[in-house]
Amino acid sequence: MDNTRVSETSSSTLPVNKERENKWPTSSQLPQPTLLETLAVWTTGYRPDPVRELQEKSYYDYPALKAPVWSWEIIWYFFMGGLAGGCYVLATIASLFGAKEDRIVARVGYYASLLALLPCPPLLIKDLGQPKKFLNMMRVFKVKSPMSMGVWGLLTFSMFSALTAVIQAARDGLLGKWWGAKLLARLPQRALAVPGSIFAIFLSGYTGVLLAATSIAVWSRSRMLGALFVSSAFSTSTALISCILRIVGAPVKTLHKLERIEWVNMLIELVNLLAFLRITGRAARALVGTGPREKGPTFWSMMFGSGLVLPWLLQTWLLFKKQPVSPRKKKRGGLGLIVSLLVLLGGYFLRKTVVEAGHVSSADARTSLWNARR
């Protein structure tokens, strides 16, 4: 009895159904794939097959999962949190391993880290359904819950970031010349920055882990989102620091080092992104597809194209173009500024498209159910 049963949608024996079926597009009748569609198929390794997908069972296509409740606050938090953590790590590396002229990276990095961190707690609190109960986050310490760990990590990192920036300010003479400032300037900044960097890495990467530890197919399938977010955090913060340095002026040698770091970071981000798309496969359609609700157009143009591949190519060209380097010379502006701004834009759009793709993915019952058929 069982073998005669077919799904509702494929019951094609009755004439009424047959007529209806022929209105569905078959693979051969589909319009010529666009460039973005071709890119989506290549990167995910999944060719959408509407005919087969329609035969998959679901309950009137009602979403099998609830849509995320997160929107712009979380997108900005992911972006700013990544910048705060990444700037701190880069500043620490510059102060520990850099030459004398690289100290400006540390100085700018620590300030930028604190400034990027400041809007984070208000954004997170505003995002809650009951903002006045935000202190309840500190009731428990739960290793299994990335959000609980994130709260504690953010709190710890805030203290490190604030202290390091205040020491930097005292050393730069921004706090005046009273005894308190002198005391602060004498505190061991480097010894603080090493444990601080561990929390900084945590802050820039945990947001990806948080999204991966859900049931939303596009976020969770590949287990790669943490790596992708941390690489984007590093490349955007390198871009932010070099952007600031190109505005205020910095030694050419330091800028050159930052350029090469940025080039490597973008390359690693690109590899992570491609691995993320390939492993996520069909579930990545919400992010890269060009369907009605899918985020492909924004993703390919704002994130992948102008936010990652274009700046990487520009950077490659800049690095190969030999410039006469005079070690004592300071430099402002230049094409590098545009590269940095593009990377920052790409980093923002990565968070935006990934979070919004989660909304699209949750509404796609067939893909959600396919993802759960292991």
Add this chain to the structure above:
Amino acid sequence: MLEQRGRESVSSIAQGVKQLPQLLTLLHKETPPPEEPALGFFTDTSLCIGCKACEIACKQWNQLPAATPDWSGTSYDNTQHLGATTWRHVQFIEQIERRIPAGTGQSAQQTSSTLPKLSLFQPMDSAEAIPATPPGTALPFFNSDRWLMHSDVCKHCANAPCQEACPTGAIIHTEYDTVYVQQDICNGCGYCVVACPFGVIARDTGGDGQAHKCTLCYDRLKDGMKPACAKACPTESIQFGEVQELKKNAQERLGLLQEHGVSEASLYGADDKILEGGLHSFFLLLDEPEVYNLPANPARPSNHVLPTSLGTIITALLMGLMSIFFFSNKE
């Protein structure tokens, strides 16, 4: 006058002092109530008649507001999904013409790509007009059309992803091993909403902004009563009791159904497979889980934390090392 005011302030201070121990008790961690046997639901969809009494009883007992009327246009199910204020939801799955008449299945597959040459109205003597009787059925006018009705509810997972995700500790396992949201603690972060693999728990955006779902009528359990939906169910499709006993009943029911030829019947969540511990609110289904929008074998989100973190750490180390290399590089 002045004296009186002084006396008042003294008494208010005294009152405050009297309240102090009471305030301190809030910090004291209460001992949890003693463990009770695990309680749960067994929802037998083969008995469901789609009366929606469970939906209404749940709303009434838990004082949940009525949903804004919405005409779904797909079936008698206008509720469409579980939500922050809908903790029981009856699905209406209409399976019309789901069986290919015996013997014609093969040819239908082959001709499906070509245009149909059949007219809408066929002569009565045509062999295809009336589906052939499947073997083993006694009824001459056997109809393969069916309505599947399914009263969906929170699964009260043994390893509940919402509970694992909750960063405030608002979601707990009660002494009855049911999953419960403590409303005084939940701050509406929304992480449980995306953690739940069944799309059950939801944030009440129009109301208090907190997460809500089935409580398995914890208040009724405390008074030794059945949950409202199980009490209201007229066909015993919703059975309430100790999970161990319910699972035994479910196996018996499944055996009985299969004995009577309902070979497609299966249990969902009654074994320990789903989410590595099974569900305390499980189902007897008459089709594949996907037909009911139920995930066949969902991943446990908390299992993603370690592998994802590992990838994050490797990437961060790689990028850090590259930065160290370029910064310490003396040209």
